[in-house]
Amino acid sequence: MKDRINVLAKAIKVENIQKLQDTFITLFQVPITLLDVKGTSITENTIEEIVPKKEVLELVNRNQKTLLEARKELPERGIVTETLPLILKNHLLGSWAFVYPMHDNKREDFIQYLRSANQVLEVTLENNKNIYDIFDDFINLTNANMVLTDYESGKIIMCNDQYRESLQNYEKISVSENTSIYDFEIEFIPKEIREALRGEEEQNKQSYTWEIYVERLSKWFEFVSRSINWMDGRLAILTTFADITEKKNEEERIHYLAYNDKRLGIPNGIKLFEDIQNLGINSHYMICFNVQGLRKVNNLYGRESGDKLLKNIVTWISKVLNFRYPIYRIEKDDFVVFADNSSELETMNVARFLHNRFEQPWDIDLDEVFQEIFVGVHMGVIEVDNSMESYERMQNVIDKVMTYARKENRLILFDERINEELKELLKFEEDLKFCVLNNMNGFSLNFQPIVEAATGRWIGCEALCRWNRPEFGPVRPDLFILEAEKLGLINILTKWVLTEAIRNVKEWELDKCERFMLDVNLSPIQLRDRELVGLIREVLNYYNYPAEKLSLEITESAEVHFDEKTLKQLDYIRETGISLSLDDFGIGYATFSNLRVLPVDVLKTDRSFMMGIEEDEYLQYMMKVMVEFAHAADIEVIAEGVETEEQLNILKENGVGMIQGYYFSRPLPTDLMEENLHKFQ
Ligand code: C2E
Ligand code: CA
Ligand code: CA
Numbered sequence: 001m002k003d004r005i006n007v008l009a010k011a012i013k014v015e016n017i018q019k020l021q022d023t024f025i026t027l028f029q030v031p032i033t034l035l036d037v038k039g040t041s042i043t044e045n046t047i048e049e050i051v052p053k054k055e056v057l058e059l060v061n062r063n064q065k066t067l068l069e070a071r072k073e074l075p076e077r078g079i080v081t082e083t084l085p086l087i088l089k090n091h092l093l094g095s096w097a098f099v100y101p102m103h104d105n106k107r108e109d110f111i112q113y114l115r116s117a118n119q120v121l122e123v124t125l126e127n128n129k130n131i132y133d134i135f136d137d138f139i140n141l142t143n144a145n146m147v148l149t150d151y152e153s154g155k156i157i158m159c160n161d162q163y164r165e166s167l168q169n170y171e172k173i174s175v176s177e178n179t180s181i182y183d184f185e186i187e188f189i190p191k192e193i194r195e196a197l198r199g200e201e202e203q204n205k206q207s208y209t210w211e212i213y214v215e216r217l218s219k220w221f222e223f224v225s226r227s228i229n230w231m232d233g234r235l236a237i238l239t240t241f242a243d244i245t246e247k248k249n250e251e252e253r254i255h256y257l258a259y260n261d262k263r264l265g266i267p268n269g270i271k272l273f274e275d276i277q278n279l280g281i282n283s284h285y286m287i288c289f290n291v292q293g294l295r296k297v298n299n300l301y302g303r304e305s306g307d308k309l310l311k312n313i314v315t316w317i318s319k320v321l322n323f324r325y326p327i328y329r330i331e332k333d334d335f336v337v338f339a340d341n342s343s344e345l346e347t348m349n350v351a352r353f354l355h356n357r358f359e360q361p362w363d364i365d366l367d368e369v370f371q372e373i374f375v376g377v378h379m380g381v382i383e384v385d386n387s388m389e390s391y392e393r394m395q396n397v398i399d400k401v402m403t404y405a406r407k408e409n410r411l412i413l414f415d416e417r418i419n420e421e422l423k424e425l426l427k428f429e430e431d432l433k434f435c436v437l438n439n440m441n442g443f444s445l446n447f448q449p450i451v452e453a454a455t456g457r458w459i460g461c462e463a464l465c466r467w468n469r470p471e472f473g474p475v476r477p478d479l480f481i482l483e484a485e486k487l488g489l490i491n492i493l494t495k496w497v498l499t500e501a502i503r504n505v506k507e508w509e510l511d512k513c514e515r516f517m518l519d520v521n522l523s524p525i526q527l528r529d530r531e532l533v534g535l536i537r538e539v540l541n542y543y544n545y546p547a548e549k550l551s552l553e554i555t556e557s558a559e560v561h562f563d564e565k566t567l568k569q570l571d572y573i574r575e576t577g578i579s580l581s582l583d584d585f586g587i588g589y590a591t592f593s594n595l596r597v598l599p600v601d602v603l604k605t606d607r608s609f610m611m612g613i614e615e616d617e618y619l620q621y622m623m624k625v626m627v628e629f630a631h632a633a634d635i636e637v638i639a640e641g642v643e644t645e646e647q648l649n650i651l652k653e654n655g656v657g658m659i660q661g662y663y664f665s666r667p668l669p670t671d672l673m674e675e676n677l678h679k680f681q
Helices: 002-012 016-026 045-050 055-063 108-125 129-141 160-170 191-202 243-258 269-277 294-301 303-320 345-357 391-408 418-437 477-486 490-507 524-528 532-543 564-575 592-597 619-634 644-651 670-675
Strands: 030-038 069-074 079-088 091-101 143-149 155-159 208-214 217-229 236-245 284-291 327-331 334-339 362-366 369-373 376-383 443-452 458-469 474-475 517-521 550-554 580-586 602-603 636-640 658-660
Touching: 030 443, 045 362, 079 658, 129 208, 143 160, 143 564, 160 191, 191 217, 243 269, 269 334, 269 391, 284 303, 284 345, 284 391, 294 303, 303 327, 303 345, 303 362, 327 391, 334 345, 334 391, 345 376, 376 391, 391 418, 418 477, 418 490, 458 477, 458 490, 458 658, 474 477, 477 490, 490 517, 490 524, 490 532, 517 580, 524 564, 532 550, 532 564, 564 580, 592 619, 602 619, 619 636, 619 644
Parallel strands: 458 517, 517 550, 550 580, 580 602, 602 636, 636 658
Antiparallel strands: 030 091, 069 079, 079 091, 143 155, 143 236, 208 217, 217 236, 284 334, 284 376, 327 334, 362 369, 443 458, 443 658, 458 474
16 A cells, blocks of 8 residues: 555656656546646657647636636547646646547536646645545546556556445446456456557557446446556456446437438438448449329329338338348439349349339229339449449439439440440539639630621620530530530529620620620529529629620420519519510420510520421411511511521511521631621611
8 A cells, every 4th residue: 555655656756747647647537637737748659649738828827826717629539639738736737638529418527637637636635635635636526437457457456436335336347258347356347458558558558448238227338448557567457337228229310311311211222321431352233213193192192102112112112122122212212222232134134023013003002992003223334443432322223223224214334335325424523514614714705796687787685505515625615515414503603604604795894885785595494593684684793784685594394394484574674674585486495476475685596497488388487477577576586596698688588686596607706706896887
């Protein structure tokens, strides 16, 4: 006993600060380091970089006698460091610093604990209290169960009150098969762990954390062990343990939620992605499929029935595949059966089998009544390769497989050719996204003049977007526009076109020409966007550009019809003074019947009308009718795609007022446009 006291006493006299720290660190069982008054760590190397020295210094300088704390959060490392001065006998020895994970609710406890530790030292040193009692006070200050064991035998040397109390709670916790936690006579710390600690010991006494699950109690315990030089000189292990069952359960729950689909109880796309990352070198395939008509089922019978249907499908698949291949739900009605370690032939057979099943109806139970429901499926099989390096990429591939299968309307095997196409498409999308999101990198504008038919004078222009794809060159606008719509990038693109066009036109002072009109294209889907008008107004205001000199070109499409909502939006646009032009008139969806209800100012006949109009009386007649019809409704006409003088003359004869086409000018990049500004009236 006397020996022990001496060791600690010596340490506290700071003859050996390292030993003092050693004793403390094991007692507190949190990553603690001691700093000297200068703020330099006198403990292990690793801690040194964690502790904010600046703070320590500040602390020391501010007031050496009170317990001030300095706190620093290091979110990038997910930790918080806390420093307190270490004061003995009114003498600042240095500071405590400890580190704990962010969001740890134990923080307050620790602070309290360190404070008391300081006070104990102060008080007891003042009163010349027995040094062994100080030690006892120390280990009993902690809330943790603390137990000290002999290194060689693994047997318990001593423990704290908290530990004794816990024993009553836990009765008999089996640490290993024939070891119980309260038994002083037997090996408490298993040999493997002692050995692990010996290994660690050489690297400066790190702690060793281990967990055990005690089945009988259905509880998880976490042990933190650390080897120390005990007071009598022998090597010992100081261990704390805590019941971490709740934390464990929560972890498991979070894990489960992150990796599983809540409604169907099967793994989700995130899990699939993880599983793909852990694959061996054998061949692996994904059978991607999309259940058709889920929305209809949801609408007809309610969402719960839709879930039931999916559950039936998933259960059936799991069963017939005998759980050999797992099934994942990627999104709503998108699923993947993952055929790992499987050949192409084997996978295709499975896929065909699954695909055929969808020719039969599925039973669902609607309030005790069984209903047979037919749903379609689109299915594609693709080999998993290392191109799925990100979750987004994987999802994209699955998407593409399904889209392709939908288009072909049969079971698809992605062979090398389709695979190449697919990869090119993915690359195209990625490039486009990258460029649009990086300040419209690689994009530029062309302007094509709109000309007065009678005089040949330039009276307006249409802004046309260009994309020079890095490493590939120019891409056709209709291609990238379509893709931008699909990828949800069209708003950014339109805003840029509008801004750039107005900026240029303003710079060229074209808005000062009496009849000038700038045409900018809108994508049909943007007519659904409620914020569109606000956005346009913003740009107009910014450049102080008159709304009357802007025309938005709109088209009707398969997705967007001119229904009541859209018409309202169009009215709203016109109320701001902006004109509307109906683009690509005469083909596809834009029809005469529309003209009666549409609030448009200009009609642009599609350029397909120009092809062969010289010889084709029917086309000439159509043109005539369109013009008469438009004029009757007080709508002006621009003929697009005019390439020859003959075409021009026919149009003039038919009363077309404005022309846009190669005959007068191709779309011009800004520098060429600048050379031609004099042609505007
Ligand atoms: P669009 O709106 O019908 O634009 C007119 C297209 O006809 C332009 O093609 C133009 O170069 C072409 N064109 C003009 N005169 C002639 C001619 O005499 N002969 C021939 N063969 N073609 C002529 P471009 O620039 O390739 O644009 C294609 C389509 O891409 C546009 O058709 C438009 O739908 C879309 N687009 C272009 N820029 C934008 C934009 O900024 N936003 C949106 N939403 N769509 C755009
Ligand atoms: Ca247009
Ligand atoms: Ca057009």
